[in-house]
Amino acid sequence: MARVYNFSAGPAVLPEPVLEQAASEMLDWHGTGMSVMEMSHRGKSFVSIAEQAEAALRELLAVPDNYKVLFLQGGATAQFAAVPLNLLGDASSVDYLNSGSWSKKAIAEAKNYTSVNVVAEGGNTDPMTIPPQAEWALDPNAAYLHYCANETITGVELHEPPQVGDVPLVSDMSSTFLSRPIDVSRYGVIYAGAQKNFGPAGLTVVIVRDDLLDRASHQTPSVWHNQRQAEADSMLNTPATYSWYIAGLVFQWLQAEGGLSAMGERNQRKAARLYAAIDASDFYRNPVAPEVRSLMNVPFVLADDQLDGQFLDEAAKAGLHTLKGHRSVGGMRASIYNAMPEAGVDALIDFMADFERRHG
Amino acid sequence: MARVYNFSAGPAVLPEPVLEQAASEMLDWHGTGMSVMEMSHRGKSFVSIAEQAEAALRELLAVPDNYKVLFLQGGATAQFAAVPLNLLGDASSVDYLNSGSWSKKAIAEAKNYTSVNVVAEGGNTDPMTIPPQAEWALDPNAAYLHYCANETITGVELHEPPQVGDVPLVSDMSSTFLSRPIDVSRYGVIYAGAQKNFGPAGLTVVIVRDDLLDRASHQTPSVWHNQRQAEADSMLNTPATYSWYIAGLVFQWLQAEGGLSAMGERNQRKAARLYAAIDASDFYRNPVAPEVRSLMNVPFVLADDQLDGQFLDEAAKAGLHTLKGHRSVGGMRASIYNAMPEAGVDALIDFMADFERRHG
Numbered sequence: 001m002a003r004v005y006n007f008s009a010g011p012a013v014l015p016e017p018v019l020e021q022a023a024s025e026m027l028d029w030h031g032t033g034m035s036v037m038e039m040s041h042r043g044k045s046f047v048s049i050a051e052q053a054e055a056a057l058r059e060l061l062a063v064p065d066n067y068k069v070l071f072l073q074g075g076a077t078a079q080f081a082a083v084p085l086n087l088l089g090d091a092s093s094v095d096y097l098n099s100g101s102w103s104k105k106a107i108a109e110a111k112n113y114t115s116v117n118v119v120a121e122g123g124n125t126d127p128m129t130i131p132p133q134a135e136w137a138l139d140p141n142a143a144y145l146h147y148c149a150n151e152t153i154t155g156v157e158l159h160e161p162p163q164v165g166d167v168p169l170v171s172d173m174s175s176t177f178l179s180r181p182i183d184v185s186r187y188g189v190i191y192a193g194a195q196k197n198f199g200p201a202g203l204t205v206v207i208v209r210d211d212l213l214d215r216a217s218h219q220t221p222s223v224w225h226n227q228r229q230a231e232a233d234s235m236l237n238t239p240a241t242y243s244w245y246i247a248g249l250v251f252q253w254l255q256a257e258g259g260l261s262a263m264g265e266r267n268q269r270k271a272a273r274l275y276a277a278i279d280a281s282d283f284y285r286n287p288v289a290p291e292v293r294s295l296m297n298v299p300f301v302l303a304d305d306q307l308d309g310q311f312l313d314e315a316a317k318a319g320l321h322t323l324k325g326h327r328s329v330g331g332m333r334a335s336i337y338n339a340m341p342e343a344g345v346d347a348l349i350d351f352m353a354d355f356e357r358r359h360g
Numbered sequence: 361m362a363r364v365y366n367f368s369a370g371p372a373v374l375p376e377p378v379l380e381q382a383a384s385e386m387l388d389w390h391g392t393g394m395s396v397m398e399m400s401h402r403g404k405s406f407v408s409i410a411e412q413a414e415a416a417l418r419e420l421l422a423v424p425d426n427y428k429v430l431f432l433q434g435g436a437t438a439q440f441a442a443v444p445l446n447l448l449g450d451a452s453s454v455d456y457l458n459s460g461s462w463s464k465k466a467i468a469e470a471k472n473y474t475s476v477n478v479v480a481e482g483g484n485t486d487p488m489t490i491p492p493q494a495e496w497a498l499d500p501n502a503a504y505l506h507y508c509a510n511e512t513i514t515g516v517e518l519h520e521p522p523q524v525g526d527v528p529l530v531s532d533m534s535s536t537f538l539s540r541p542i543d544v545s546r547y548g549v550i551y552a553g554a555q556k557n558f559g560p561a562g563l564t565v566v567i568v569r570d571d572l573l574d575r576a577s578h579q580t581p582s583v584w585h586n587q588r589q590a591e592a593d594s595m596l597n598t599p600a601t602y603s604w605y606i607a608g609l610v611f612q613w614l615q616a617e618g619g620l621s622a623m624g625e626r627n628q629r630k631a632a633r634l635y636a637a638i639d640a641s642d643f644y645r646n647p648v649a650p651e652v653r654s655l656m657n658v659p660f661v662l663a664d665d666q667l668d669g670q671f672l673d674e675a676a677k678a679g680l681h682t683l684k685g686h687r688s689v690g691g692m693r694a695s696i697y698n699a700m701p702e703a704g705v706d707a708l709i710d711f712m713a714d715f716e717r718r719h720g
Contacts, residue, residue: 040368243560
């Protein structure tokens with residue numbers, strides 16, 4: 001078996017030790033005679049798996065005690081509806097930063113439930129930028145400010161959370177979650193789909209501050225009702241048990257690798273080397289202003305897009321897979337999440353240099 | 361490794377060959393060098409997995425061409441909200457049969473969106489019954505009639521779909537789906553969580569007739585919007601890819617076992633033997649009228665409930681697990697889904713007889 005370097009933007013590469021452990025205990029978890037996939041979510045085996053996963057996640061992120069951690073279904077796109085349903089309360093409007101494709105989707109969905117004030121537009125210039133916060137049209141009466149921490153498609157990332165005073169800050173962190181330490185206390189709600197940095201698609205972690213649990217609309221579907229799910233330990237209905245278990249194995253792997261500080265340093269090194277290689281070349285180009293470049297998703301275009309197909313074919317033959325850019329932007333994109341080893345990034349850089357030598 | 365007989369009501373036992381195949385290709389699916397869990401849902405490998413799963417499901421159930429098959433997230437509880445949101449249209453009321461706990465939850469959730477007419481109440485007598493349809497207060501102007509085909513908790517099952525004329529029939533089939541042939545053309549919408557008969561928790565199949573796709577409320581969350589998901593081949597957002605893959609393996613296993621006719625006969629035999637053993641004894645009792653007894657979930661009580669703990673302990677020692685009844689009803693419950701072999705049911709019957717000899 002030859003594992004490849006998989007640069008998919010999500011679902012994405014997972015740590016090999018996690019997959020090995022999952023395979024080895026697929027038919028019999030810890031002598032129970034059953035797969036985790038077959039366990040009642042109410043039984044003590046699965047409850048211990050669930051509790052240990054939450055404890056590990058809380059430890060990794062240093063989640064304060066006044067936050068609930070929920071393991072839900074539906075992905076970030078589900079939260080695009082669940083966020084306004086849970087948080088609008090008595091307010092009449094919500095603030096959104098538009099920094100790219102995922103922001104736009106979140107805004108469109110929120111408009112089904114309330115009036116949306118777009119505080120600023122980014123990601124639409126060349127090079128792509130996000131306007132400085134001094135230029136944002138923030139509403140002090142907004143129910144919350146929502147932003148997408150990292151636009152997976154264009155590779156545009158806001159590296160520091162906005163300053164919003166008393167307005168709750170809500171962040172879609174799907175593609176940066178657990179890639180470095182963050183200060184959870186700066187946020188009202190953080191949510192992230194698992195399929196970038198911590199597990200299989202179909203699991204969504206929601207971290208919500210206690211004081212924001214009491215304002216859900218009565219039309220909030222039960223499965224996304226943060227307060228009711230918090231009271232039920234995320235088991236108001238049957239959760240995505242196997243995905244929760246895999247996420248727990250990824251959390252253990254992160255702890256064994258030194259936690260989020262070590263992971264953040266590794267991710268900084270990986271991104272710095274790849275951007276440096278791109279910037280040093282006239283053959284490749286990244287269209288994002290350096291101060292908002294993503295550490296996770298590195299899009300780049302070839303000077304001659306006629307070579308795109310050949311680049312992808314030869315890369316695949318060299319064991320470098322899923323490098324095609326999103327259909328909405330074209331070109332290439334290398335997603336270099338936690339589980340992408342530094343050797344994978346180095347192999348990509350070497351291949352890019354070789355390809356340029358032969359075709360540049 | 362000793363596999364046990366797992367009578368969990370869900371998540372539940374899966375076919376051993378499915379788990380073996382999943383384990384063997386966990387790190388490398390068909391020479392791609394990656395796990396199915398790591399694959400982009402847009403790539404040709406996963407698209408082929410998804411398409412083959414849908415084709416197998418359509419073949420097993422003989423789904424007519426004018427029905428869409430969706431692979432969504434959220435479980436049946438999500439559909440409790442999604443059904444009225446998708447189907448209410450211009451109508452002002454919906455019909456629900458109340459046959460037990462899951463019906464009640466569906467009714468409570470629907471009330472968040474519209475007026476609910478409960479056509480009849482069942483499952484609340486001793487023995488438990490469902491009133492005959494002649495006594496139901498059906499509304500010919502209802503947007504739909506919803507019923508739960510099988511109440512997993514009490515083991516009360518409606519064996520034939522109701523006659524509803526032109527009113528679309530909507531069925532929560534979570535715990536009977538794929539356990540026998542059905543006539544899909546009788547239904548407007550069928551939905552089922554995977555974790556009983558066909559896969560990991562976190563996947564929900566929705567089968568919807570084409571003419572019902574055009575009436576969704578604008579407040580329907582995108583991830584549950586049947587029309588938009590149908591247009592996107594269930595990939596409006598990232599689907600639960602790994603669960604979809606496991607479901608596809610289960611569908612292949614069902615085909616190899618002879619399809620739903622063979623499965624239905626096997627399930628009939630299993631249930632008939634277990635109910636016969638219970639009815640032949642004064643020590644055990646099933647509290648459901650024979651004409652509405654579930655083929656999938658067989659609850660039973662011991663004449664002396666002081667023996668419940670001992671029964672469960674000794675059963676576990678004999679390799680018979682997760683037999684405890686739902687916390688809301690007590691006693692025992694044996695769930696005997698497709699993947700429970702006939703030998704497992706025979707082992708349970710033998711154990712019950714032995715326990716009665718020693719304690720009766």
